[in-house]
Amino acid sequence: MARMKVTVAYDGTDFAGYQIQPSGRTVQGTIQAVLQKIHKGESVSISASGRTDAGVHAVGQVFHFDTDLQIPAEAWSKALNAMLPNDILIKKAERVENSFHSRFSACSKEYHYKLLLNKQPDVFKRNHMFHYPYSLNVADIKRAAELFLGTHDFTSFSSAKSEVEDKVRTIFGLNVMEEDNTLTFKIRGSGFLYNMVRIIIGTLLEVGQGKRKPEEIVTILEGKDRSLAGKTAPAHGLYLYQVNYEEKTE
């Protein structure tokens, strides 16, 4: 039995999210159906670093699966890409130790969030950036962003639906970059609660609009109450950019 680690990109637009469900096209369901064909009808489960919601994209999602087939790593990518629809792309497949786990072995994740600041929407970016034609004080956003760095209880920045007990996470970086009418947020952390990135972004946008002071981030974190934070930013601006693992798996 060989364990394969696979890095995958997908355009979340036409998926009802990553996770397989009884109805609706999902990333997991689509990949598992292809793997089942390759395994001559035998069902194969894949296990990802985490779910992504409907509309959320991935540049570098990671999953693993176990197989009895004797196929070289490079050939796995080609075989999967040949059978997958073109809104899913296998970027890399590697043989890893059986102790590797896409979720539990991950030591950090990076998400990006993209805003289009043009006054007019852009038909070509409508599913891949959040159109935000309002003026923003980027300096204030950057000041607020710094207050997320470090280890905090992120109860205020997670969906009330979250069932995770321990809401303490560490943010290693939160950079805000403005270029060509695009504002990109890059956030790297030990892990993220349900909707956490989108609530952080939604709150930073309220800071940028002057509805909140940058310093409020501190009191929102301390309050441990979802209602203190801002709105959840829409899914289609969000990208799971990279999942990082301590050990090199090759």
Add this chain to the structure above:
Amino acid sequence: MARMKVTVAYDGTDFAGYQIQPSGRTVQGTIQAVLQKIHKGESVSISASGRTDAGVHAVGQVFHFDTDLQIPAEAWSKALNAMLPNDILIKKAERVENSFHSRFSACSKEYHYKLLLNKQPDVFKRNHMFHYPYSLNVADIKRAAELFLGTHDFTSFSSAKSEVEDKVRTIFGLNVMEEDNTLTFKIRGSGFLYNMVRIIIGTLLEVGQGKRKPEEIVTILEGKDRSLAGKTAPAHGLYLYQVNYEEKTE
């Protein structure tokens, strides 16, 4: 009766082309249906600078229509955008002289064609750039591109399906720009025959691959035979970028 000139962008991915047809979602059909609602059920025809095929995009297509409604130009854009799906965007609506015609008043058109040169495809650009992972001699492409400039009979570079008699057109510019693994062709001319841009691009790619010499463009033009030129490049890399009119219409 007021004549309105409208500049519109659309993502051609989910359209069966610009021109209305008995079945299939079209740009013209979608816009006319919205205009009919605004005109309380009265049908309104729009007349564009030209058709675009299924999958072809527009950054600045132009159409005109006539209306009895007393609506300021600015309000037309808002009303249409509020009712149109988000893969069509009205960029500008202007009142023009009744003598203005989107097609016959046009003095030149500009098309862009975009290639993605990365080795791997990009799920986010799959409908908006032609993925071309082969090595290209860009200097040769540029030498060949220059040979299109000026006035020529473009029979060799138009679909055999074309029913137009006069196949003489003038190319004012054909620039090739390489940036960030993207090759963009910008072609401006007096007018274009059916599939002309895509056949020019397909032929230039064969030059870039070394299958043809740049000088061959001259003999292909002189031969006036479609079979002499290269393949038709795919639709999804093509953008109707701009339609130019001699007189300022505002």
